[in-house]
Amino acid sequence: MRKIFPSSVYNPVSFAGALLASISFGLILFLIMLEVFNDVHKPYIGILAFVILPVFLISGLIIIAFGIYREHKREKSGKYEKRKFPVINLNDKKHLAATMVFVVGSVLLLVFSAFGTFKAYEYTDSDEFCGTVCHTVMAPEYTAYLNSPHSRVGCVKCHIGDGAEWFVRAKVSGSYQFYSVLFNKYSRPIPTPIANLRPAQETCEQCHWPKHFYGEKKITLNYFIPDENNTKSSLTMLMRVGGGSNEHGISTGIHWHMNIDNEIFYVPTDETRQQINWMMSRNKVTGEEKVFRLKDDPGSLKTPDEKLWKKMDCMDCHNRPAHIYNEPGRMVNLQMEMGNISPSLPYIKSIAVQALETEYSTNEEAMKKIESFIKSFYFANYPEVSVKDSSKINFAIETIKKIYSRNYFPEMRVSWKYYPNHIGHLNYDGCFRCHDGKHETETGLVLSNDCNSCHVLLQQETPQKGNVISMSGVDYVHPGGIPVSLETQKCSDCHGVPIFKPGH
Ligand code: HEC
Ligand code: HEC
Ligand code: HEC
Ligand code: HEC
Ligand code: HEC
Ligand code: HEC
Numbered sequence: 001m002r003k004i005f006p007s008s009v010y011n012p013v014s015f016a017g018a019l020l021a022s023i024s025f026g027l028i029l030f031l032i033m034l035e036v037f038n039d040v041h042k043p044y045i046g047i048l049a050f051v052i053l054p055v056f057l058i059s060g061l062i063i064i065a066f067g068i069y070r071e072h073k074r075e076k077s078g079k080y081e082k083r084k085f086p087v088i089n090l091n092d093k094k095h096l097a098a099t100m101v102f103v104v105g106s107v108l109l110l111v112f113s114a115f116g117t118f119k120a121y122e123y124t125d126s127d128e129f130c131g132t133v134c135h136t137v138m139a140p141e142y143t144a145y146l147n148s149p150h151s152r153v154g155c156v157k158c159h160i161g162d163g164a165e166w167f168v169r170a171k172v173s174g175s176y177q178f179y180s181v182l183f184n185k186y187s188r189p190i191p192t193p194i195a196n197l198r199p200a201q202e203t204c205e206q207c208h209w210p211k212h213f214y215g216e217k218k219i220t221l222n223y224f225i226p227d228e229n230n231t232k233s234s235l236t237m238l239m240r241v242g243g244g245s246n247e248h249g250i251s252t253g254i255h256w257h258m259n260i261d262n263e264i265f266y267v268p269t270d271e272t273r274q275q276i277n278w279m280m281s282r283n284k285v286t287g288e289e290k291v292f293r294l295k296d297d298p299g300s301l302k303t304p305d306e307k308l309w310k311k312m313d314c315m316d317c318h319n320r321p322a323h324i325y326n327e328p329g330r331m332v333n334l335q336m337e338m339g340n341i342s343p344s345l346p347y348i349k350s351i352a353v354q355a356l357e358t359e360y361s362t363n364e365e366a367m368k369k370i371e372s373f374i375k376s377f378y379f380a381n382y383p384e385v386s387v388k389d390s391s392k393i394n395f396a397i398e399t400i401k402k403i404y405s406r407n408y409f410p411e412m413r414v415s416w417k418y419y420p421n422h423i424g425h426l427n428y429d430g431c432f433r434c435h436d437g438k439h440e441t442e443t444g445l446v447l448s449n450d451c452n453s454c455h456v457l458l459q460q461e462t463p464q465k466g467n468v469i470s471m472s473g474v475d476y477v478h479p480g481g482i483p484v485s486l487e488t489q490k491c492s493d494c495h496g497v498p499i500f501k502p503g504h
Contacts, residue, residue, distance in 0.1 A: 014067030021060025140414040144323040189414040200313040214241040226350035233479035236459040264312040267304040292439040325416045328356040340399040342392040
């Protein structure tokens with residue numbers, strides 16, 4: 001047999017290394033072929049094909065080199081004896097059996113490793129993988145997702161799309177994410193808005209047809225004011241969702257923004273898109289353009305560079321379709337309404353919110369301290385209630401703990417405070433980033449913040465005014481003891497978080 005390589009290459013160690021390297025290489029090729037010939041692409045395959053398998057490939061190469069080095073040393077030491085391959089005689093029954101075992105074993109090994117790789121390949125695409133493999137990192141997003149209206153829509157449907165460009169982007173960022181988790185390089189919490197999210201046209205619009213007319217949606221909200229009696233207050237409003245095109249329904253209402261006939265461009269002045277001083281609406285049919293500027297900001301008089309314009313889409317309002325971290329007041333109101341936190345416990349609304357809003361460093365610590373805080377409050381201030389209603393108190397504590405575990409993730413520093421939700425205007429500026437009554441055109445047209453333009457306040461019950469009903473909209477009364485001037489104060493000035501305010 002003629003040898004192409006120097007004799008030191010022919011040794012069992014290098015042979016084993018070569019086997020390992022070629023199997024890994026074969027599997028990498030196999031994965032690449034799968035991706036090329038498969039219509040549905042798997043984003044995290046990069047981890048397998050470009051991170052894990054190459055480790056085996058490189059180890060194989062190192063083993064080859066090590067074998068050569070050892071063999072070379074042996075040759076030099078003089079103790080060298082020419083290696084001979086074993087002679088296999090298939091007429092010998094023992095040799096035949098050994099060869100059969102070897103061949104069948106190798107084939108099985110190959111089949112199983114290909115199958116295993118294929119299974120791993122499938123798994124990298126599952127929501128379970130996305131949500132749990134990087135356990136603590138993605139725990140908040142995964143938990144919120146499972147509780148969202150989109151819990152049956154795969155992570156990859158929104159985050160990674162089809163098409164070559166998204167394919168490459170996903171491979172690169174997928175492998176980077178893997179690296180950052182391995183080496184603990186990720187930020188806590190994961191910053192938002194995320195830069196390479198798929199555009200709404202490609203995601204949301206697959207399922208929510210933009211021309212669809214949504215009409216109006218009735219919302220009823222019950223509130224408990226944080227006083228001793230947890231005084232109840234309520235509000236019913238009709239959201240004017242609207243939308244559609246002229247052919248499918250009246251094209252006004254909130255979804256006017258996404259109407260096929262209109263476009264809105266805006267330029268935020270900060271990364272989180274909380275502060276918007278310049279925006280323009282364009283009617284695609286008539287070509288009419290209106291530029292709205294923040295009155296107080298002389299800088300917004302200049303038209304920003306067109307490269308900075310951001311076209312408003314679904315995600316500018318529905319930015320948390322799958323990962324909603326609720327504000328504590330809202331969750332406690334809801335649980336009190338359902339009776340899981342009994343409204344008969346004095347001050348329960350107030351102290352439940354306080355317990356949830358305290359800073360804890362781990363979930364475990366939170367569970368212990370929430371319990372002791374609530375128990376000691378009643379023990380110290382209402383000893384009778386503490387004994388008589390102990391089962392109500394315990395049930396309330398369990399519910400508050402559940403609210404905490406679902407909405408706060410101290411290990412990742414995630415909560416409602418970090419991720420603004422643009423729907424509404426109570427806890428975040430949301431719609432009031434633009435509709436604050438302070439943005440106007442050169443001709444003095446003000447972008448309206450009339451309380452009955454986006455929704456009609458049909459009914460409100462407050463301790464001050466009792467129950468008021470009107471089809472054309474009631475005058476809003478701020479529940480509780482604090483008088484609020486709707487003209488000069490935004491709800492988020494008091495109900496919001498300072499973090500989002502630019503400059504903080
Ligand atoms: C219905 C669409 C949708 C689905 C399904 C979805 N996401 Fe998201 N995700 C988004 C949007 C939109 C954002 C950006 C939020 C923003 O800009 O405020 C986001 C943001 C994120 C972020 C950045 C941090 C944050 O909370 O803003 C992570 C991490 C994330 N998603 C992981 C996941 C995982 C893991 C899954 C599956 C378990 C998943 N997503 C499913 C739409 C989705
Ligand atoms: C794979 C299909 C699919 C995709 C993609 C999708 N959705 Fe949905 N969406 C649904 C389904 C199903 C529901 C639930 C409808 C229901 O509960 O009546 C829903 C519900 C909603 C709701 C109503 C939520 C509520 O509280 O009732 C909103 C708002 C919404 N989606 C926005 C979005 C946005 C924004 C995106 C893009 C980031 C998106 N969806 C992507 C299928 C999808
Ligand atoms: C200007 C902000 C804004 C934009 C842009 C926007 N929406 Fe909405 N959308 C709303 C509001 C507000 C509601 C009322 C829902 C509520 O208050 O719960 C709503 C309701 C919905 C609903 C639920 C309707 C129902 O009857 O429950 C769906 C689905 C939806 N939007 C999808 C979309 C999609 C898809 C896009 C992008 C093509 C989009 N929206 C763009 C603000 C917006
Ligand atoms: C980026 C800035 C911006 C944000 C954020 C924004 N809007 Fe608007 N909105 C506009 C502009 C600009 C117009 C069009 C004014 C015009 O051309 O007359 C408009 C128009 C409207 C209209 C009137 C449409 C009609 O029937 O004529 C409604 C209703 C509306 N917005 C509701 C909302 C709601 C609800 C939200 C929050 C979920 C919201 N907007 C968030 C900029 C914004
Ligand atoms: C630009 C549109 C817009 C304008 C103007 C507007 N709202 Fe709203 N409002 C919304 C949206 C969107 C929501 C969120 C509905 C939801 O929770 O799904 C909301 C929610 C509310 C809520 C319920 C808050 C909660 O979650 O408990 C109250 C109360 C309210 N608005 C009062 C007012 C008052 C008072 C004014 C006048 C100063 C006003 N709104 C002006 C769009 C608007
Ligand atoms: C000047 C600060 C301030 C402003 C502005 C303000 N609030 Fe409040 N709000 C409070 C305080 C403080 C409470 C606690 C109750 C009390 O003692 O009055 C409260 C309580 C409430 C409650 C009942 C309790 C709860 O949390 O469920 C609702 C609902 C509410 N506010 C809605 C609004 C809305 C909607 C706006 C905007 C139109 C607004 N608030 C603007 C300070 C403010």
